[in-house]
Amino acid sequence: MMNIRQRTLAEPVYFKGKGLHSGKTVNLAIKPAPPNFGIKFKRVDLPGSPLISSHFNRVIDTSLATVVGENGFIVSTIEHLMATLSGMSIDNAIAELDDYELPIMDGSAAVFTEAITSGNIIEQDAPRLYFVISSPIELQKDGKSVGVYPGGRRTISCTIDFDHPAIKEQKYTIELTSDNFAREIGPARTFGFYQELEYLKHYGLAKGGSLDNAIVIDQNGVMNENGLRFQDEFVRHKILDAIGDFSLLGMPILGHIELYKSGHNFNHEFLKEFFRQKKAWQTAPVDSTEATRHPNETQHERSIV
Secondary structure: OOOOEEEEEOOOEEEEEEEOOOOOEEEEEEEEOOOOOOEEEEEOOOOOOOEEEOOHHHEEEOOOOOEEEEOOEEEEOOHHHHHHHHHOOOOOEEEEEOOOEOEOOOOOOHHHHHHOOHHHEEEEEEEOEEEEEOOOEEEEEOOEEEEEEOOOOEEEEEEEEEOOOOOEEEEEEEEOOHHHHHHHHOOOOOEEEHHHHHHHHHOOOOOOOOOOOOEEEEOOEEOOOOOOOOOOHHHHHHHHHHHHHHHHHOOOEEEEEEEEOOOHHHHHHHHHHHHHOHHHEEEEEOOOOOOOOOOOOOHHHHHHO
């Protein structure tokens, strides 16, 4: 069901954990915010508790995680929380933290989604606006591609292809509803290769990374004692990351997103291309009586959903 009104939390939720790269313990509070506020981060450890907007034009780094910055202050590794808020259709919230990096928790969005349940979400007296896609927008480069296509639902497809027997090629498509996100995407953990993790730690990065908050793969396969949560957990986590990246547009996309071998950096490049092609979309509310499919939906979407 499409949300026609903006939503926020009924009451704050609190988290405590380590930053993936800094290894520092951080306290995080997600609090309600008024209509049209959007999602903002508040650095309560700094003088004046500065606010940082979660908008793609505030992104300053995507090499290892998504980092936003404003007026010299940063917040790092925001993608899992942003994916949760977008996946659970939270439009307005303020995330207060006492360090620069969000806690990685178990490497997925499960802890966040378990706290932000439907019982702790309230509708607000303001319409929810969508980017309604009227014609395709595509970006291709170096064997990667991202595209958005007209459609009457929020759907996303992703294909990954890794030269490792534990992953290989994986494909997944999902309609983005709160229930689907919490059940099928939120629990999917971040993943990495043991050799790369050791390399990062050697250079003072990934200090908080461990088998407790990531799927780690060596030449023999998955190193985690309990294995995978889904057979295709890798591609599901790539969708989680992409939902977080696309949430930086500021409004949800009504249409179909399709990704092929993309990551944070290329997703961010696409967001810039998206705003360059303003004739391909419009912002509009969705009426509660609107049909489940948009009149401009293409055969492209119907063939892959």
